[in-house]
Amino acid sequence: MTTCTGAAITADELPLNNSFAELPPSFYTRLMPTPLPAPYFIAASGPAAALIGLDARALENEDFVAVFTGNKVAVRSQPLSAVYSGHQFGVWAGQLGDGRAIVLGDIATPHGPMELQLKGAGLTPYSRMGDGRAVLRSSLREFLCSEAMAALGIPTTRALMVTGSPQSVVRETVETAAVVTRMAPSFVRFGSFEHWRSRGKQDELRTLADYVIHTFYPEFAGAANPYQELLAEVTRRTARMIAHWQAVGFMHGVMNTDNMSILGLTLDYGPFGFMEAFDANHICNHTDQGGRYSYANQVPVGHWNCYALANALLPLIGTPEEAEAALDLYRPEFGRKLDELLHAKLGLVEARDEDGALFDDMFQLLQANHADFTLFFRRLGELRVDEPGLDAPLRDLFIDREAFDAWAVRYRERLRAEHSVDARRRSAMHAANPKYVLRNYLAQVAIEKAQNGDYSAVHRLLAVLERPFDEQPENESYAALPPDWAAHLEVSCSS
Numbered sequence: 001m002t003t004c005t006g007a008a009i010t011a012d013e014l015p016l017n018n019s020f021a022e023l024p025p026s027f028y029t030r031l032m033p034t035p036l037p038a039p040y041f042i043a044a045s046g047p048a049a050a051l052i053g054l055d056a057r058a059l060e061n062e063d064f065v066a067v068f069t070g071n072k073v074a075v076r077s078q079p080l081s082a083v084y085s086g087h088q089f090g091v092w093a094g095q096l097g098d099g100r101a102i103v104l105g106d107i108a109t110p111h112g113p114m115e116l117q118l119k120g121a122g123l124t125p126y127s128r129m130g131d132g133r134a135v136l137r138s139s140l141r142e143f144l145c146s147e148a149m150a151a152l153g154i155p156t157t158r159a160l161m162v163t164g165s166p167q168s169v170v171r172e173t174v175e176t177a178a179v180v181t182r183m184a185p186s187f188v189r190f191g192s193f194e195h196w197r198s199r200g201k202q203d204e205l206r207t208l209a210d211y212v213i214h215t216f217y218p219e220f221a222g223a224a225n226p227y228q229e230l231l232a233e234v235t236r237r238t239a240r241m242i243a244h245w246q247a248v249g250f251m252h253g254v255m256n257t258d259n260m261s262i263l264g265l266t267l268d269y270g271p272f273g274f275m276e277a278f279d280a281n282h283i284c285n286h287t288d289q290g291g292r293y294s295y296a297n298q299v300p301v302g303h304w305n306c307y308a309l310a311n312a313l314l315p316l317i318g319t320p321e322e323a324e325a326a327l328d329l330y331r332p333e334f335g336r337k338l339d340e341l342l343h344a345k346l347g348l349v350e351a352r353d354e355d356g357a358l359f360d361d362m363f364q365l366l367q368a369n370h371a372d373f374t375l376f377f378r379r380l381g382e383l384r385v386d387e388p389g390l391d392a393p394l395r396d397l398f399i400d401r402e403a404f405d406a407w408a409v410r411y412r413e414r415l416r417a418e419h420s421v422d423a424r425r426r427s428a429m430h431a432a433n434p435k436y437v438l439r440n441y442l443a444q445v446a447i448e449k450a451q452n453g454d455y456s457a458v459h460r461l462l463a464v465l466e467r468p469f470d471e472q473p474e475n476e477s478y479a480a481l482p483p484d485w486a487a488h489l490e491v492s493c494s495s
């Protein structure tokens with residue numbers, strides 16, 4: 001194991017601080033993780049390990065496996081679980097908190113502190129009816145998707161590694177336990193603020209806001225109204241994060257306010273999904289029967305969640321008008337970012353008045369034909385301005401080929417208007433439109449093998465997803481449409 005400076009360190013020597021532990025004790029409970037029997041290494045992320053100066057291969061060492069399962073506590077670790085509350089599916093849920101997550105501390109990096117957290121490390125005072133555990137299935141989904149999203153350039157928490165244990169965990173069926181080591185500069189959520197506001201604890205509310213500003217938004221510390229600046233920046237970041245989701249077809253599935261990061265990171269991967277046959281009303285979470293968190297609804301829900309944060313911060317901000325002014329940034333920021341991403345996805349360098357209509361009609365075409373979202377944009381990059389006769393692979397994604405042809409005529413006109421060059425546009429579009437995303441069936445295949453003790457499919461899938469924009473001829477099958485058996489795959493909140 002080597003650090004940034006090249007010196008080998010052991011798990012015990014992890015250079016951990018815990019800035020969150022410097023907050024008053026009402027913010028958390030100090031506790032030890034609960035050990036799991038016979039822990040074993042499953043996978044680690046090289047890019048995530050590099051962020052904290054570690055080498056992923058060394059994480060296979062039994063000391064690291066013990067520390068990152070919660071069976072052993074590193075010397076400098078001050079483990080704790082944080083309290084928060086939140087709105088779940090639009091309804092106030094009261095106190096929640098880290099019911100199965102335990103923060104080990106944070107490591108200083110050139111880009112600021114990185115907090116390490118074990119998810120599934122045992123009961124905490126916030127476990128409510130839960131068992132404090134996470135199953136292998138959901139842990140692999142979180143591990144793979146965190147790293148896939150990072151490779152796609154989407155703001156997200158990271159996943160360092162995943163370990164397993166033969167310990168049984170009961171969900172709909174009996175499964176086995178796993179622990180994901182998650183990393184983020186902070187896991188503070190909108191619900192962390194709602195918690196204190198709902199209890200009328202203004203001092204704690206201010207303490208938390210000051211901690212977040214001081215540690216993560218120091219540029220606002222000297223502002224006339226730092227809390228309004230905080231809300232404004234979180235609103236903008238949330239809007240940009242959701243624009244990224246829409247542009248790549250990512251659906252979070254559980255956008256409760258306790259799953260919304262104060263840093264604008266994608267947080268808490270549960271019943272997420274990537275859009276396949278396009279349907280703006282698609283609901284990826286089987287538990288979400290009303291479709292509150294459908295693909296299209298992610299946009300207004302992101303705004304709604306910022307309202308909940310604004311409401312929590314209101315006593316610090318001052319007047320409702322000042323909070324409104326910050327919230328009003330959501331729509332323009334979302335629109336601006338999505339517009340930028342769509343221009344890149346279509347290989348358009350210039351912005352023109354008619355582009356909005358071209359984008360809208362493209363989404364209508366995708367909707368009417370339920371075309372595969374990822375394949376459509378990837379194949380669009382192969383289009384040649386003057387050779388519609390070569391459109392077949394793209395055109396074949398549509399049932400109504402004439403409707404596609406009509407849209408393609410307009411797209412070609414638009415490309416000609418800015419003198420677009422095929423080869424240059426193709427490479428720019430391939431850098432904006434991934435070939436490989438974490439389709440549910442790909443995760444399912446890797447999970448089923450892992451449940452039988454074979455982790456090679458997890459390793460291979462991770463390697464594919466770490467280079468989502470690259471052509472990987474040897475991994476062509478990972479870019480394929482879902483097989484028939486996957487049509488009825490369901491993912492729920494069960495994790």
Ligand code: AMP
Pocket residue numbers: 096097098099100101126127128129130131132133134254258259268270493495
């Ligand atoms: P989630 O929907 O996964 O974000 O979880 C919502 C809340 O339930 C959070 O406070 C979690 O910590 C808690 N929770 C979920 N699953 C468990 C579990 N198995 N044991 C304890 N708490 C859990």
Ligand code: MG
Pocket residue numbers: 258259268
């Ligand atoms: Mg959560």
